[in-house]
Amino acid sequence: MRMRRLGRTGIAVSxxxxxxxxxxxxxxxxxEAAQAVDLALGSGINTVELAAADRQAVSILAEAIRAxxxxxxxxxxxxxxxxxxxxxxxxxxxxxxxxxxxxxTETEQLLRDLGVERLALVQLHAWCPEWLDEGxxxxxxxxxxxxxxxxxxxxxxxxxxxxxxxDAVASGRIDCVQLMYNLFDQAAAEEILPLCRRHDVxxxxxxxxxxxxxxxxxxxxFPAGDWRAAYxxxxxxxxxxxxxxxxxxxxxxxxxxxPALALRFALSHxxxxxxxxxxHRPDHVAANLAAxxxxxxxxxxxxxxxxxxxxx
Amino acid sequence: xxALASLPADAGAEDARRRLADPAIEAVEIAAAPLDAxxxxxxxxxxxxxxxxxxxxxxxxxxxxxxxxARQLFAGAFAAERASLAAEIExxxxxxxxxxxxxxxxxxxxxxxxxxxxxxxxxxxxxxRAFRLLWPLGRPGGMRVTxxxxxxxxxxxxxxxxxxPLLCRLDTEVLRTGAPLExxxxxxxxxxxxxxxxxxxxxxxxxxxxxxxxxxxxxxxxATPAAQGTFHCSSWxxxxxxxxxxxxTVAADPA
Ligand SMILES: NC(=O)c1ccc[n+]([C@@H]2O[C@H](COP(=O)([O-])OP(=O)(O)OC[C@H]3O[C@@H](n4cnc5c(N)ncnc54)[C@H](OP(=O)(O)O)[C@@H]3O)[C@@H](O)[C@H]2O)c1
Numbered sequence: 001m002r003m004r005r006l007g008r009t010g011i012a013v014s015x016x017x018x019x020x021x022x023x024x025x026x027x028x029x030x031x032e033a034a035q036a037v038d039l040a041l042g043s044g045i046n047t048v049e050l051a052a053a054d055r056q057a058v059s060i061l062a063e064a065i066r067a068x069x070x071x072x073x074x075x076x077x078x079x080x081x082x083x084x085x086x087x088x089x090x091x092x093x094x095x096x097x098x099x100x101x102x103x104x105t106e107t108e109q110l111l112r113d114l115g116v117e118r119l120a121l122v123q124l125h126a127w128c129p130e131w132l133d134e135g136x137x138x139x140x141x142x143x144x145x146x147x148x149x150x151x152x153x154x155x156x157x158x159x160x161x162x163x164x165x166x167d168a169v170a171s172g173r174i175d176c177v178q179l180m181y182n183l184f185d186q187a188a189a190e191e192i193l194p195l196c197r198r199h200d201v202x203x204x205x206x207x208x209x210x211x212x213x214x215x216x217x218x219x220x221x222f223p224a225g226d227w228r229a230a231y232x233x234x235x236x237x238x239x240x241x242x243x244x245x246x247x248x249x250x251x252x253x254x255x256x257x258x259p260a261l262a263l264r265f266a267l268s269h270x271x272x273x274x275x276x277x278x279x280h281r282p283d284h285v286a287a288n289l290a291a292x293x294x295x296x297x298x299x300x301x302x303x304x305x306x307x308x309x310x311x312x
Numbered sequence: 313x314x315a316l317a318s319l320p321a322d323a324g325a326e327d328a329r330r331r332l333a334d335p336a337i338e339a340v341e342i343a344a345a346p347l348d349a350x351x352x353x354x355x356x357x358x359x360x361x362x363x364x365x366x367x368x369x370x371x372x373x374x375x376x377x378x379x380x381x382a383r384q385l386f387a388g389a390f391a392a393e394r395a396s397l398a399a400e401i402e403x404x405x406x407x408x409x410x411x412x413x414x415x416x417x418x419x420x421x422x423x424x425x426x427x428x429x430x431x432x433x434x435x436x437x438x439x440x441r442a443f444r445l446l447w448p449l450g451r452p453g454g455m456r457v458t459x460x461x462x463x464x465x466x467x468x469x470x471x472x473x474x475x476x477p478l479l480c481r482l483d484t485e486v487l488r489t490g491a492p493l494e495x496x497x498x499x500x501x502x503x504x505x506x507x508x509x510x511x512x513x514x515x516x517x518x519x520x521x522x523x524x525x526x527x528x529x530x531x532x533x534x535a536t537p538a539a540q541g542t543f544h545c546s547s548w549x550x551x552x553x554x555x556x557x558x559x560x561t562v563a564a565d566p567a
Binding site: 086087088089091092158159160161163164187230231232233234235236239307309310311312 | 436437438466467469470471472473474476477478480481484499500502513
């Protein structure tokens with residue numbers, strides 16, 4: 001597993017990050033999930049992305065850390081907004097969504113729950129550019145960083161909303177930005193990833209498989225209880241499926257080869273620090289490790305793949 | 313049952329307030345004289361020919377804001393037309409303000425077409441009570457409204473999670489470059505087709521949509537933390553002829 005530097009923090013993170021959304025899913029097979037986490041952490045993946053509010057994922061990870069012993073993984077934590085909203089909203093004040101006191105309480109609780117001394121990163125998700133100068137989130141996170149409880153401060157951008165992060169990256173106030181980057185949404189490559197390089201800000205590229213849409217998975221609807229059943233409503237599922245097939249066909253590949261291609265696509269951008277891919281099955285972990293080992297895609301493949309964006 | 317109430321041109325705030333108090337009514341339309349019969353028609357025609365823009369009055373009076381526009385675009389011309397348009401905007405702002413106690417009207421003038429308006433949406437503010445008045449001048453199609461129960465909430469939420477940020481970017485791009493929507497979204501034919509036809513996957517019954525008469529003034533609910541907003545969208549017919557739109561928002565927290 002290759003390591004990359006998390007921007008100015010200097011932390012060496014594995015180029016694959018264990019994404020944990022699937023670990024919080026209802027009906028999850030806990031034994032299989034534990035095996036998947038153990039395999040990932042035992043195979044050189046030293047970084048985990050985690051929503052602090054996802055109690056099931058937190059407890060699976062805590063158990064894995066305890067059972068494995070030794071150096072704990074770097075945890076990239078997504079803080080919990082105190083205001084529920086469907087879309088990033090400038091009408092919600094940063095002080096209401098992410099009050100400093102709540103950020104501190106949640107961070108300290110997560111440290112205890114996971115049994116780690118320091119989180120690598122705390123991120124404010126569904127980031128609104130207006131928040132840069134609002135509320136007390138920054139001074140709180142700066143204090144937590146000073147106290148050694150977190151190593152870095154970051155923001156996580158809503159799906160397809162990369163322009164929202166430009167000011168934050170250029171401001172010098174954040175160490176890391178998380179964004180969606182995949183074959184369907186390639187927008188990050190245009191402006192924000194180069195900007196991250198210029199300001200030495202780490203970049204976590206998430207959802208490289210478009211929630212499983214860049215795989216054979218969409219042949220069938222998702223089961224009830226999986227949030228993707230609603231997200232991939234019928235016409236969305238069919239369009240995504242057709243577009244995924246078109247990518248595979250354009251390179252003469254079977255659709256089963258798509259996850260590896262999609263993962264390598266996300267890893268190919270030099271400004272991407274790490275790719276957070278959701279994994280809750282050992283076979284997915286193994287396949288993704290193998291794909292990452294193959295390294296970046298050749299330039300001419302990347303050129304051909306540029307034409308397949310449709311969510312940017 | 314209609315979701316749109318029609319009022320005569322001389323309707324006042326009390327008439328609008330009464331109709332909007334009925335939860336079945338999503339918007340009222342108030343008849344307005346056609347643009348050709350308006351004393352400020354030449355100013356509007358000139359604005360329609362100029363590059364598209366949006367101006368928030370931000371505390372300026374309509375007179376001051378229109379003077380600024382005229383200075384920048386028309387070397388200060390159209391003084392008489394400006395005065396009559398400003399007076400009409402003042403009248404409508406007062407009408408709108410009377411709908412929400414304590415509200416100061418926020419006025420904007422818009423001459424570009426934001427493609428995001430083609431997708432059913434609600435306007436939103438942080439205050440607890442709010443309405444928006446729209447006065448389109450020289451737009452061929454009237455705004456369309458529908459009832460909240462004509463929108464499938466699950467599909468709408470998923471659609472907007474995917475599309476909302478893309479629509480915001482599209483609006484910015486159109487305003488910045490003036491590039492045609494069809495070119496900018498050529499790689500998204502299904503989404504473009506939905507915008508052209510108004511047939512979105514989250515609409516339960518496409519027949520349950522009402523169009524404001526072209527040129528009429530309309531007032532609809534704005535979503536607040538305390539109230540639902542009116543689902544509305546623009547018509548594809550406005551795509552190449554956005555005209556001039558006066559947008560007046562009134563919002564306040566009850567004392
Ligand atoms: N989703 C969000 O809104 C969000 C927001 C902020 C941060 N994050 C973070 O970003 C991470 C990554 O995003 P994500 O999990 O939503 O999407 P993703 O990484 O694009 O997709 C993950 C899904 O892809 C499938 N998959 C993984 N490896 C595979 C393989 N080798 N072959 C075939 N299918 C494979 C699995 O689907 P099945 O489950 O169907 O097997 C898995 O659940 C999250 O886990 C989370 O840590 C997510």
